[in-house]
Every structure is written in structure tokens, then in C-alpha cells.
Amino acid sequence: MNNNNEKDQLAGIAHELRSQIDVILSYGNVAAGSSDPLIQECAKKINAAAAGMTGIIDGLLDKSAEYGGLYGREQRSVPVAAVPETQGTPLVLIIDDDELICESVAAMLGKIFRTETAISGAEALEKLASIKPSLILLDINMQDMDGFETLSRIRQSHALSSIPVIFLTGDEGRDAEIRCLRAGAADFVRKPLASQVLIERVRRIIELDRLQNYLSSEVAVQTKRSAHLSKQIMLALAQAVDAKDHYTNGHSQRVAAYSAEIARRMGKSKQEQDEIYSMGLLHDVGKIGVSEAIINKTSRLDDSEYAQIKKHTEIGHGILKLITEIPGLATGARWHHERYDGKGYPDGLSGVNIPEEARIICVADCYDAMTSNRSYSTVREQAAVRAEIIRCKGTQFDPVIADIMTAMIDDDPEYKMSEREGHNAVIPSPVSDMQTVCASPANTDTDKKPSVLPSEAMFIPEIAELDxxxxxxxxxxxxxxxxxxxxxxxxxxxxxxxxxxxxxxxxxxxxxxxxxxxxxxxxxxxxxxxxxxxxxxxxxxxxxxxxxxxxxxxxxxxxxxxxxxxxxxxxxxxYDRLAPVTDTQERPDGTAKLSELLEALRAYMRNMDMDSADETMALIEKFSYSQSVRRLTGELKKAVLALDEELAEEIISELIKEITI
Missing domain, CATH: 1.20.120.160 (HPT domain)
Incomplete structure (x- = not known):
């Protein structure tokens, strides 16, 4: 069904119910902190009931997704327990232009997840160039670039497009929630945030995303297994055909390999190369319908026997055309004996009217016939084979494909492309094709510690306005x-x-x-x-x-x-009532220690003691201060890695000034 009203109604109902459940869970958490056993027991019952209601609400949202994909992500009702644990603590990126929200949410989640924060959409996009979080928490109302535009920019990157996003907002009314879900968000959480509610929402979405990724990978594995099984079946069938001819053991595999190499040199895609390999493997499958006596006859065939041999192209086409999943298989079987000049069989096609795959297999088939032992011939010398390919160029063979085959011969001075090298002949590649580009894996930041607020005295001001x-x-x-x-x-x-x-x-x-x-x-x-x-x-x-x-x-x-x-x-x-910290005391947030480390780093950089500098930098990174300090720390690390002493000096001075204000 595509009715927007029904989608809106379902999402609206879910919103109204969730808002009430969030309140129940919030007060349940407060009650759970009581020292009174009776109140604690009541809190357990409250939370249990709320959890049950959350399940019902999730069901409603799943139904909304069925009605039009409000999540923008497929929902599955498969037990999360079925998903194997993945290594590493999930990383959550928090994007909010309010530093307080960023830091408080990081503190809420920091005991369970690793966190990164960004106070603008632009900063978030910059960070996403080097990290890939398991989930993004995204504020809607931000200056310069709001949450919807930020999400749109994130989705433009293929590598980031599948990361689940939970919107955070103080907007009221169900319209905001509907808009978020339609934008492709996985969920929606209203401010002020209830810590336990937020943690459970984040945990649930990450587990669901992991489940979906696991299922996708399983589908990919099963698809590969299916493809592998199909190749094994085709190989078995090809070997059965070759077994009928006492002189052509391994012929089909060699023709398939030569054909795939020709396709590669023609610039065909990997998929096209695989397809033509399969066609080459089964090009002679029609010989199943030809008498072994004729196939293995050592003397000249009479006209009747030759007519029987030629029938294998039509028999093979009749067999393979039934395999609708790989329609091209029948192409190679039927037309690999057509000639470029139109004098071939079974249909007398010529030039480009012969399917390209068949023209490729024709050259590969004839090459293998000349470089392997047959009932009517023995392996020819490589120079003679090359000369024959050139002689038949433009008559029997497509000129372009004949040239490629000639180049393959020239790249094979040791004559490895022949039956004398075994059933699976070695196919050498030109030197230019042997270059490999190795890409380093993306930095997943797996060793980074959770970002938490610095330690402070547990002092809560006592003013009447503070509820x-x-x-x-x-x-x-x-x-x-x-x-x-x-x-x-x-x-x-x-x-x-x-x-x-x-x-x-x-x-x-x-x-x-x-x-x-x-x-x-x-x-x-x-x-x-x-x-x-x-x-x-x-x-x-x-x-x-x-x-x-x-x-x-x-x-x-x-x-x-x-x-x-x-x-x-x-x-x-x-706060003035708190005992002041003297200059000789170390502040609770470790400012004195951090300043000491920064000065040590400055000295190590000047002396080019990079081992000590790296160790000191690792210690500095463990300190978690304001957004600006974390930003400067990141820039300092880059300067240290780049051995840029002058830039490191400048940043160290900025950091010391920042933390001692």
C-alpha cells in the first residue's frame, strides 16, 4: 500500500506511545537508584512493563516500514542472538552544535561505546573522512548546515550511506518524527535525553544493523557458494564431454582459460570474463549426443560422419538454452564453428553477425587443437601455430581477436600454453598487466578509548531553579x-x-x-x-x-x-563555595599533568627523539577536555607524525594556553 496518510498515522501512533514510554522509563531509572527495597522492586516492574510496550511500538514501526519504508532500511525479525559477535567496541559519532549536549551524550554512552563528537555538520563530514562509526546521533536544528542537509551529504558517500542515524531534537509534535523517518533515519529521540532510553535505542539500532550486515554477508557467501557449485557442475559436465574423446582430456578447460584471457585483453569486465569462461567450458557439450566411435576415429571421416560431428553445435545449443540463468552459454556452443568469412556452420554467419563470444571461443578452440594431441594430429611447433593464426586472420578468425591471440603467443616464449604443460596450461600475461595496486584498509580507529568527560567532584549546585x-x-x-x-x-x-x-x-x-x-x-x-x-x-x-x-x-x-x-x-x-585549587595542587581534570606532558613533548620534538615523542603523544591523547582541546590534540598528533617541529611548537603553546585559562 502507498497511502501516505496510513504511513503518517502509523508513525504518529508510534511517536505518541514512545513519548509516554520514555517518561515511564526515565522515572523508572530514578526509582531504581533508591535505597528502599520496595521502591527498587517497583522500578523493576515499571521497567519490565515499559520494555514490553517498547516491543509493541517497535512492531508498529516495523509495520510502518512495510507500508512504505519509513526507516529507509529493511526490518527483519531475526533473533539478534543469531548474529556472531564482531570485534571492537562500537563507535558512535555525536553531531550537535551544542557542546553541552555533545559532552553529556558522550558521557552517557562512554561506559558502553566509543564516542566521537562534532559541533557542526561540516566538522562531522571532516571526521567521517577518517572514521566509520557504527551509528550516528544527529541533531536536527543546527546553524549553517541542519541535520537533514548533513544526513543528505553523508548519504552521498557510498562508504557511509549504510550507517544508521538516530535524530536528536527538541522539536515537539509528531510531524518532526515522521520527517526524520522519511529522511532515512533509523530512529528518533527527543530532548531532553533520558540516558537509559538513549543507551537502549543506540544498542538496539547497532544490533539490528549488525544483524542486517551479517545477513547480507551470509547472502553473499551463499551466492558465492552457489556460483562455485555451478562452476563445479559445469566443470564436471565438461570433463564428461572430454572423457568421450581419448585425445582431448582437459581441452574444455584450456579453451575456457584462453577465451577468458582474450576477453581480459579486450578490456572486458571481470563478470564478462567469468561468463565467457563458462561458455568456453561448455562449448563442446553437444558432443554428448555424438557417437564415441566417430569422435575417436583416427582415419578420415566420411560425409555422413562429418555431418554427425557438426550436429554437436546444435545439440549443445539445445541443451544449454534451457539454462535461463546464464543465457550466453548456448551462444558459444552453437556458433563457435562459424567462420569470419561466412563459410562455417551451423548457420553460415559471417563477420560481426557472429556473436563476439563465439568469435573468441573459435580462436581459442583452434589454438588448443593445434597445441594438443588429437586423433588426427600431434602438437605443432609454436612458430607454426602462430603462422597459422596469422594465415587465417580475416577468413576463419576475427582479425582483432587473431591479433590478440598472436600477442599471447609472443608473451609465451617458453610455450607454456600447450597440452605439454598439463591439462591446465599456464597463461602468461604481458608485463604491463602484472602491476598490482594495493589499497590500505581504512582506519577504523579500533584502539581509541571511549571519549568521556573529565573527572570532576560530584558537586551539584543547590539553587531553587534546579529541578x-x-x-x-x-x-x-x-x-x-x-x-x-x-x-x-x-x-x-x-x-x-x-x-x-x-x-x-x-x-x-x-x-x-x-x-x-x-x-x-x-x-x-x-x-x-x-x-x-x-x-x-x-x-x-x-x-x-x-x-x-x-x-x-x-x-x-x-x-x-x-x-x-x-x-x-x-x-x-x-561553585565559588568549592575549595579553591592552589597553584601547587593538580586540578581534578589533570591540567598540571597534561601541561607537563606537553612540555616534555616539546623537548622531545626539539631533540628529534621521536620514539619518546610518540609515547608522550599517546599519553596526551588519553586526556579528554573541551571540543577545542580535542581538536588541537588531533592537529598536534598530525604534526608529530609529519615530524613538523615548528607546527608542533605552535600547537603545544595553543594547548597550554587553552587548558590554563
Missing amino acids: ILSAKSSISDEEILALTIRRFYELMPVKLEKLKTAYNELCAGGDISAYRITVHSMKTSAATIGLTSLSEAARSLEMLAGSAALDEIHKQHAPFVNEWERIYDKLGKE
């Missing part, structure tokens, strides 16, 4: 929650500055979309850490921007900015 219960419904791990709140506080001035810039541009007649995207980001990040009232204020501005209600935006903008600054000040006072 901890709501925050824990998104981030149940208290340490990660504490780090996320601290990171939100650090990014508050950056976000506010972006908003002010977007507002000034709006007042100057600029595009309203930048303002909408900025308040959308502020809304989702505030909701993630439980600043519910602040998130709602941002949500109101986002809706006004969406409807281009400029007058209302002007009324609400200043109060929102004041509220943002007020909460920033309150959070700052809370």
Missing part, C-alpha cells in the same frame, strides 16, 4: 549529571553571546532562523540539567520565532536574557 528530579530523568548517573551541570554553567556566557548576536541581526532585518536555532539550543540544554522554568522561557521564544512574531520576541527577549544572567550568577556563587 534535580527532572534532571535525573535525563541523566541518572549523578557523577555525569554533576559534570553536565558544571559544563552548562561554563557555556552559559557563550550561548548568551550567540543569542545577543542573533537578536541584533534580527533587529537589523536579518534572518530569524539564527535566533530560533539559538533559543532552541538554550531550551534543550537547560531542560537537560533540570532548569525547567528557564527551558520553558526559551521554548516560548522559539515558538514565537517559528511564527515570526517579532513584536512578542522584542517583549520577551530582555526578560529572558536577565533570567539567564541571574541563574548564571547563582550557579557561580554555588
